[in-house]
Every structure is written in structure tokens, then in C-alpha cells.
Amino acid sequence: ADMHPHIKRSTAFKSLDDADINHFKSFLEPSQVITDQSEVQPYNTDWMKKYRGQTVVVLRPKTTEEVQKIVRYCNEKKLAVCPQGGNTGLVGGSVPVFDEVVISLTLMNQVRSLDEVSGAFVADAGLVLETADNYLAERGFIFPLDLGAKGTATIGGNVATNAGGLRLLRYGSLHGTVLGLEVVLPDGTLFSNLSTLRKDNTGYDLKQLFIGAEGTLGIITGVSIMAPRRPNAVNVAVLALDSFELVQESFARAKRDLGEILSAFEFWDQAAAEVVHKYVSHVKNPFMEGDRPAPAFGVLIETSGSVKEHDDEKLSRFLESLMEDSIVTDGVVADSETQAKALWGVRESITEGLSRAGAAYKYDISMPVPKLYSAVEDMRERLASKGFFEQGRVARVVGFGHLGDGNLHLNIGGPQYDKEVAEAIEPYVFQWLKELDGSISAEHGLGLHKAEHLHYSKPDRMISIMKQIKDLFDPNGIMNPYKYLPKS
Numbered sequence: 163a164d165m166h167p168h169i170k171r172s173t174a175f176k177s178l179d180d181a182d183i184n185h186f187k188s189f190l191e192p193s194q195v196i197t198d199q200s201e202v203q204p205y206n207t208d209w210m211k212k213y214r215g216q217t218v219v220v221l222r223p224k225t226t227e228e229v230q231k232i233v234r235y236c237n238e239k240k241l242a243v244c245p246q247g248g249n250t251g252l253v254g255g256s257v258p259v260f261d262e263v264v265i266s267l268t269l270m271n272q273v274r275s276l277d278e279v280s281g282a283f284v285a286d287a288g289l290v291l292e293t294a295d296n297y298l299a300e301r302g303f304i305f306p307l308d309l310g311a312k313g314t315a316t317i318g319g320n321v322a323t324n325a326g327g328l329r330l331l332r333y334g335s336l337h338g339t340v341l342g343l344e345v346v347l348p349d350g351t352l353f354s355n356l357s358t359l360r361k362d363n364t365g366y367d368l369k370q371l372f373i374g375a376e377g378t379l380g381i382i383t384g385v386s387i388m389a390p391r392r393p394n395a396v397n398v399a400v401l402a403l404d405s406f407e408l409v410q411e412s413f414a415r416a417k418r419d420l421g422e423i424l425s426a427f428e429f430w431d432q433a434a435a436e437v438v439h440k441y442v443s444h445v446k447n448p449f450m451e452g453d454r455p456a457p458a459f460g461v462l463i464e465t466s467g468s469v470k471e472h473d474d475e476k477l478s479r480f481l482e483s484l485m486e487d488s489i490v491t492d493g494v495v496a497d498s499e500t501q502a503k504a505l506w507g508v509r510e511s512i513t514e515g516l517s518r519a520g521a522a523y524k525y526d527i528s529m530p531v532p533k534l535y536s537a538v539e540d541m542r543e544r545l546a547s548k549g550f551f552e553q554g555r556v557a558r559v560v561g562f563g564h565l566g567d568g569n570l571h572l573n574i575g576g577p578q579y580d581k582e583v584a585e586a587i588e589p590y591v592f593q594w595l596k597e598l599d600g601s602i603s604a605e606h607g608l609g610l611h612k613a614e615h616l617h618y619s620k621p622d623r624m625i626s627i628m629k630q631i632k633d634l635f636d637p638n639g640i641m642n643p644y645k646y647l648p649k650s
């Protein structure tokens with residue numbers, strides 16, 4: 163399903179021909195130049211199967227120099243490119259729109275260094291997040307970002323999207339943890355700043371521009387990031403609650419009573435739990451045994467500290483007080499690492515459940531926590547009033563997310579993408595957010611989906627500065643075109 167049929171291919175870009183392919187083959191091995199259409203297909207299709215590009219070639223460089231050669235050539239010839247990591251992005255940014263050359267970073271996947279005193283970790287951008295974290299775990303460190311797509315997403319893609327994930331509450335955003343970047347700029351020159359310094363106030367902090375630029379300013383080839391020590395003691399608990407007010411109350415208390423050890427506070431609603439229960443059979447929700455209905459809300463709390471007995475005691479006192487004050491109706495604490503993983507599964511597999519259930523319109527929004535869930539309730543009412551549930555065109559409106567960060571994932575699920583449903587949601591949801599001073603993208607980014615909607619979150623003057631920055635780095639506009647910034 164082409165979700166953006168109104169976009170036209172820019173005539174400023176050259177179309178790829180045999181001479182271009184031969185040029186790429188002159189310095190890349192045959193296996194690094196994919197032209198076989200069945201092999202190209204996965205690179206044209208995004209994770210949600212919502213966006214489809216039309217590229218005819220995928221290049222798979224193994225070194226920064228190869229990336230430079232590719233990009234320099236493309237810039238000279240005005241061939242548009244689409245950088246791609248694990249292709250798990252959720253806003254249509256990681257696949258081409260038309261025939262942009264896909265530059266896949268996944269063969270650039272080596273660890274470069276780890277400073278075991280400071281924790282400064284340097285690696286190729288195509289390294290898979292989970293592989294990076296496993297490497298660090300063996301040495302007593304942790305990657306300061308975690309997310310459900312960790313088995314496929316790359317650290318370069320994480321930086322390019324400024325991914326937030328499950329532990330932002332603890333380790334902060336990549337804008338704080340990334341120490342330096344190596345980036346191939348659109349003219350093929352190298353932005354070489356793989357610093358391992360924690361502090362460095364020499365000039366504008368240019369690396370920040372590439373964090374969250376979604377491949378529009380250059381191709382990240384190397385990442386230097388601060389890896390904290392891996393906590394010795396990790397506890398995971400899931401709670402059942404009857405209302406969003408109680409979810410907020412439990413969050414306020416978690417910050418008060420667990421403050422220094424709290425490492426995640428995630429929540430989901432009944433519809434989210436049901437989707438996992440129905441479509442992700444290997445995940446077991448402890449509150450739904452024997453086909454019991456899911457509680458109105460579920461919460462996952464993770465604590466990470468250094469002395470297990472202290473944390474155990476704090477957590478059990480905290481949970482007891484929630485029970486005594488009738489804030490939660492039920493709770494389960496993991497008694498092993500395996501069970502902790504299993505409980506995380508209830509939260510992490512919501513995305514997968516939604517995609518197995520059919521089409522999902524995904525909104526990734528942030529606003530003050532007290533208002534957060536009203537976005538779900540309001541959308542449910544709106545779609546019901548149009549008869550979409552009765553007609554079977556909308557199956558569910560789901561809310562879940564990173565409550566600790568004020569970030570809600572609002573998902574509308576139905577049997578297939580449906581233009582009228584889409585039009586009932588958008589731009590309504592964006593306007594709604596604008597009125598609340600919320601953000602139309604808390605963490606997934608703009609991509610193709612939200613490029614034209616940026617004005618709901620940013621004033622004109624800021625957008626015009628963004629365009630000036632884009633023009634400065636990429637005067638030919640070859641880097642991931644049609645995305646991120648509005649056309650006019």
C-alpha cells in the first residue's frame with residue numbers, strides 16, 4: 163500500500179543506469195551490489211509493510227571509505243540515496259520513496275574499542291543493538307538504550323532516529339550519551355569526531371545535528387557512546403490497575419520511593435494486553451491466566467541497583483504500600499532473570515502483536531502526563547461516532563508507552579489500511595496535540611509520515627532554520643529526500 167501517492171519524484175535526480183552500477187562494481191565486491199529484484203525487495207519494504215519504495219539497487223559497504231566513495235559519486239551524479247540500518251523504523255524513513263539508492267550499513271558491524279575505565283564504547287554504525295549490548299554485558303557494561311527491536315535495529319539507526327526506548331528514564335537521551343560520531347557528509351567528505359571525551363566545550367556541538375536527523379544530513383558510519391556499568395541487581399514487577407489516575411499515582415510514588423533505583427516505568431491498557439494475548443502466543447500475561455480479562459491498565463516497573471537485598475526490600479515495601487492503599491489490584495515480581503525477561507515480553511511485544519493483528523496507524527506523541535491517556539479515549543469516541551467499529555473497519559484503539567517520559571503510543575488497529583479511517587485520524591490527532599503543546603513525534607521521528615506535519619510541533623522560523631541547515635550540508639538534496647522536512 164503506497165501511503166503517499168501524492169508525492170512526485172523529483173526531476174532534479176538522475177535515474178540509475180548500467181554505467182552507475184558498473185561504477186559501483188568497480189570498487190565493491192559483487193555481493194555488495196544487490197540488483198536481483200527478489201533480493202532488493204526487503205530493502206524496499208518497511209517493517210510495518212506500510213511503505214514501499216522502488217529502488218533497483220542496494221549497496222552494502224564494508225568500510226567508511228567505501229561509503230565515502232559511494233556518496234561522493236552519487237552527489238556528483240545527483241543520484242538520491244536512502245541510508246538504511248536494520249529497517250525497523252516506524253515512520254517510513256528507512257525505505258526509498260522512489261528509486262533512491264539504498265545504502266545499507268549492516269555489513270559495517272565491528273566493535274572498535276571499549277575503554278573499561280570510562281565506559282566509552284566505539285563501534286561501527288551497522289552493529290546490531292543487541293550485539294552491542296551483549297558485547298558490553300560480557301565486560302560488565304550496558305548499552306544506554308534498549309528497545310523492542312534490539313535484535314535487528316542498528317546503533318547507527320538508533321542515533322539517526324534519536325531512539326528513546328525503554329530506559330530513557332534512567333540513562334537519558336542519546337543527545338546526552340553519544341560522545342561523538344563519524345559521519346560521511348553528502349559530498350563524500352568525512353565528519354570525523356569519534357571523541358571519547360565526556361566534556362568538550364570547543365565550538366558548536368555539531369554531532370547533535372546528526373542525532374535524530376534521520377539520514378538527511380549524512381551517513382553515520384561510527385558511534386562513540388558512554389556505556390554505564392551494568393547494574394548488579396535488577397528487579398522487574400508488573401502491576402494491575404483500574405484507572406489511568408491510579409497509574410499516575412503509582413508513578414508519582416515510584417519516583418518518590420524508588421527514585422534512585424527506578425530504571426523503567428512502562429504502561430499499557432487493556433486493548434494492548436488483549437492484542438498480545440491473542441496474537442503473540444509465546445508471551446504470557448500473568449493477569450490473564452485461564453483467559454481472565456486483562457486489567458484496565460498494566461504497569462511494568464524495573465529497578466536497577468547495586469545491592470540486591472536493598473532493592474528487594476525497597477521494592478516489596480513499595481508494592482505493599484500500593485496494595486494497602488488500593489492503588490493496584492494485583493502485582494507480580496519476577497523471581498528469576500528468565501521471569502524478568504518474560505514479564506518484559508508482555509510490554510515489548512505489543513508492537514509485534516499489533517502488526518500481526520492487521521494494519522496499525524501509529525502515533526508516537528508526548529504531552530504532560532495527566533492529559534496523556536485522554537488522547538486514546540478521545541480517539542475511541544471519535545472513531546465510534548463515525549461507526550468504524552460497527553463496520554469492522556477499526557478493531558481497536560490502543561494506548562501504551564513510556565509513561566515515565568510522558569510518551570504515549572496511540573495505535574489504531576484495523577483489518578487493513580483504510581483511507582477514510584486514516585482521514586478521520588489525521589490531521590485531527592496532530593491538531594489536538596498542537597492545542598496541548600504536545601509533540602507529534604516523541605521518539606520515532608518524522609520520516610515520510612510526518613514531514614508535512616512538522617508545523618504542528620514547530621514554528622515557521624524554526625522550520626526555516628532547519629531548511630537552511632539541510633541546504634548547508636546537502637545542497638543537492640540527495641540525502642533521504644521527500645522526508646523529514648516539509649516541501650514548501
Ligand code: FAD
Binds near residue numbers: 247249287317325
Ligand atoms: P532504520 O529503520 O534502518 O532507519 C531509521 C532512519 O534512520 C531512517 O530514516 C534511515 O534513513 C536512518 N538511518 C539508519 N541508519 C543510518 C545511518 N547509519 N546513518 C544515517 N541515517 C541512518 N523507537 C524508539 O524510539 N523507541 C522504542 O521503544 C522503539 N521500539 C521499537 C520496537 C519495535 C518492535 C520496532 C519495529 C521499532 C521500534 N522503534 C522504537 C523504532 C526505532 O526508530 C527503531 O527500532 C530504531 O531506532 C531504528 O534503527 P534501524 O537500524 O532499524 O534504522
Ligand code: MLT
Binds near residue numbers: 327
Ligand atoms: C515501543 O515503545 O514499543 C515502540 O516505540 C514501538 C511502538 O510504538 O510500536
Ligand code: ZN
Binds near residue numbers: 563564571605
Ligand atoms: Zn516507544
